[in-house]
Amino acid sequence: MFRTRKMGVVAAALAVTASLGLAACGGDSGDEGDSKTLKLWHYESPASGLGIAWTEAIKQFKASHPGVEVVFEEKGFEQIRQNAGMILNSNEAPDIMEYNKGNASAGLLSKQGLLTDMSEEVTKRGWDAKTPASIAITSKYDQDGIMGGDKWYGVTNYGEYVMVYYNKDEFKKLNLEVPTTLAEFETVMQRFKDAGKTPLAVGGAEYPAQQIFYQLALSQANTSFVDDYQLYKNKVNFQGPELTNGANKFAEWVSKGYIAKDSAGVKAEDMGVSFIQGNAPILISGSWWYGRFSEEIKYDWGTFLFPGNKLNAGSGGNLWVIPSSSKNKSLAYDFIEITMKPEIQNLIGNSGGVPIGADPAAITDAKNKELIENFNAINTANGLAFYPDWPAPGYYDVLVGGMQNLINGSKTPQAVLDEIATPYNDNLASLGK
Numbered sequence: 547m548f549r550t551r552k553m554g555v556v557a558a559a560l561a562v563t564a565s566l567g568l569a570a571c572g573g574d575s576g577d578e579g580d581s582k583t584l585k586l587w588h589y590e591s592p593a594s595g596l597g598i599a600w601t602e603a604i605k606q607f608k609a610s611h612p613g614v615e616v617v618f619e620e621k622g623f624e625q626i627r628q629n630a631g632m633i634l635n636s637n638e639a640p641d642i643m644e645y646n647k648g649n650a651s652a653g654l655l656s657k658q659g660l661l662t663d664m665s666e667e668v669t670k671r672g673w674d675a676k677t678p679a680s681i682a683i684t685s686k687y688d689q690d691g692i693m694g695g696d697k698w699y700g701v702t703n704y705g706e707y708v709m710v711y712y713n714k715d716e717f718k719k720l721n722l723e724v725p726t727t728l729a730e731f732e733t734v735m736q737r738f739k740d741a742g743k744t745p746l747a748v749g750g751a752e753y754p755a756q757q758i759f760y761q762l763a764l765s766q767a768n769t770s771f772v773d774d775y776q777l778y779k780n781k782v783n784f785q786g787p788e789l790t791n792g793a794n795k796f797a798e799w800v801s802k803g804y805i806a807k808d809s810a811g812v813k814a815e816d817m818g819v820s821f822i823q824g825n826a827p828i829l830i831s832g833s834w835w836y837g838r839f840s841e842e843i844k845y846d847w848g849t850f851l852f853p854g855n856k857l858n859a860g861s862g863g864n865l866w867v868i869p870s871s872s873k874n875k876s877l878a879y880d881f882i883e884i885t886m887k888p889e890i891q892n893l894i895g896n897s898g899g900v901p902i903g904a905d906p907a908a909i910t911d912a913k914n915k916e917l918i919e920n921f922n923a924i925n926t927a928n929g930l931a932f933y934p935d936w937p938a939p940g941y942y943d944v945l946v947g948g949m950q951n952l953i954n955g956s957k958t959p960q961a962v963l964d965e966i967a968t969p970y971n972d973n974l975a976s977l978g979k
Contacts, residue, residue, distance in 0.1 A: 584877045585617045588644035589626060595837035595899030596704065596863075602893055603884045610884070614877065624752075627651070627942070634660040639869040642878035647684035647700065647865050648936030649692055649776075655867075656699040657691030662868040667879050668698040676886060676903050680925055681705060681862035684932070690977055693936075694777055700865025703885045705900040705921050706833045707860025707930065708757050710853075714846040716743075716827035724850050728765055731853040735804045738827055744803060747826035748953075749817035750810040753935070753942070755796075755949035757859050758805075758830050760934035763792030764857040772857060772931045778979050784967035785960065793959035797952050810953040832859075836917055837898030848913075851920055857931040858924055862902070938973035941966075 586604070590597035604616055619640070626633075627646060633639055634655060645652055655661050668674050677685065685702055688695030710731075712724070717734075720741060725731040735745040748755055764772075767788040773779040782789075799805045809817075814831075821829040822842050829835075830852070839847065852858055866885065868878045884890060888905060895904040895914055900921045909915050924930060935942035948966045951957040957965065 582613065583615045583617055584611075584642070584874055584881065585619075585640040586642050586881065587619050587621050587626070587640045589621045589623045590644070591838065592620075593838060593841050594834070595894055595897035596834075598837070598897040599703075599885070599890050599894045599899065603881065603890055606884050606887075606890075607881050611877065611880065630655060631658065631660065634869045634871065637871065639871045641872040641874045642866060642868050642881055644864050645700065645867045647693070647702070647861065647863075648933065649687075650936055650939045650941050652684075652700050652865055652867060653687045653691035653693055654939050655691075656687045656697075657689070660870055661699045662870055662872065662875060663697050663699060664701065664868060664879075665696075665698045668701065671879070671883060673701055673882070673886060674698070677702070677862070678902065678925065680928065680930055681902055684862045685865060692777065692977075693932075700867045701882050701886075702862040702865050702902070703891065704863040704894055704902055705860065705925065705930075706863050707858055707900070707921050707924055708761060708830065708832050709849045709851055709858075709920065711821065711829040711831065711835065711839065711847060711849050713821075713824060713827040714848050716824075724848075725853045728854045732804075735799075735828070736802070739803045744806045744826060745828050746799070746805050747817045747821040747829045748805050748809040749812045749814040750946075750950050750953045751812055752814040752946065754814055754817055754831050755805075755809070755953065756934050756942075756945040757832070758799075759792045759796045759945075759949055759952075760859050760931075761792075761830065761852045761855065762795040763788045763934075764859070764931050765795075765852075765855050766791045767857055767931070769857070769928060776932045776937060778937075778974060778977070781974075782970070784963045784970070789963055790959070793952065793963050796949070797955075797959050800953055800955070805953065807953060807955075810950040833900055833917060833921070840898050840913070849917070849920070851924070855929075856927065857929050859933050860921070860924060860930045861932050863900070938970050941969060941973075944969050 588600055590600055592601065604618060608616055630645060652661065681702060683694045685698055685700045686695050687693055687697060687699050720737050722734050722737060725734050738745040771788050775782050800807060817829065818835060820826055822839065824845055866882050868875055872878055886903065888903065891901040891904040892908040894901040895909040895918060896911060898914060900918055909918060935945050944966055948962045951962050952959065
């Protein structure tokens with residue numbers, strides 16, 4: 547769902563891109579439908595599993611399309627999240643780009659007519675047959691931009707899910723076992739707190755905190771709750787047991803010192819670096835960190851599913867979408883075709899990603915096998931519960947603010963739930979639901 551990258555030079559480059567780069571790759575490129583240029587954007591860091599796979603896909607595309615120039619620009623997730631509507635409504639849009647899925651993201655852009663309906667090509671090329679139904683939900687939208695519809699506005703090549711990363715060396719020091727229930731998990735965190743360590747690395751300024759809140763809500767939820775919250779099957783009671791448990795437990799974890807009170811201003815990148823450096827023994831976040839952790843962590847580490855949960859935040863991965871204004875849609879389809887090839891899928895799996903079509907026998911690393919097996923177990927049990935910010939446009943920022951209020955203690959859990967209920971219900975009303 548979300549992506550991470552190293553700061554510094556990359557961040558500065560992205561800032562320059564935002565102000566200058568778009569104009570630089572605009573109409574003066576000579577690409578007015580002449581099929582000589584493919585403009586491609588994605589936000590995967592080069593060392594990540596997906597970044598490695600997309601680099602190889604670009605290489606193969608160039609080899610199979612002699613004479614076609616690939617103009618690739620690496621973007622920041624937040625940069626695209628905040629500006630996609632404006633960019634795609636201009637003449638600066640790429641031919642193909644990676645974009646976040648869900649009602650508030652790809653669904654909203656599809657409703658606004660900014661994305662290409664890919665349904666005919668998806669069927670023609672057999673991508674629908676390669677995509678499990680539970681993964682395809684986030685690629686398909688209805689006329690209101692609600693996921694699970696009948697038209698394909700994107701294609702994904704991988705899955706993702708939220709899990710618990712842990713420092714095995716730190717666990718061994720305190721003779722701790724991997725917890726299997728929420729109560730055992732809290733006991734583990736209390737042991738670390740008693741030993742003078744804040745157990746959780748948390749980024750309250752971006753997505754990580756809201757995903758912890760959602761995991762705690764899901765510990766009391768069933769699939770009907772997920773359908774109601776994400777797909778609007780029925781009205782959601784924000785003071786009901788699921789979300790109340792999420793808010794109350796989150797606030798309790800802050801009060802007990804499991805979550806640092808200064809984490810409200812911490813960004814996801816800084817959270818990840820803190821875990822990489824061994825400053826916190828536990829991190830709750832997504833599979834998108836896996837490849838980077840494999841490259842950069844020097845101590846012994848591992849993962850486990852959120853203890854006791856049958857439902858977990860997760861879904862099909864971010865989408866390859868084709869802007870309606872794309873000048874070379876046929877080339878964009880050809881690129882997606884390459885990303886679906888078995889060798890690219892196997893490369894995703896061997897680089898720390900979760901492919902949807904890899905050969906299990908071709909995945910050689912034991913940790914990577916475990917990553918994929920855990921995802922498959924969740925998916926097979928219909929346990930993918932999507933992400934908390936998906937239901938309404940702008941809901942990501944609403945949840946960030948709500949979690950910051952819980953961390954700061956500036957609002958009670960009940961007040962925060964009322965706060966996040968209002969824009970959710972306003973969105974329903976705008977859809978006539």
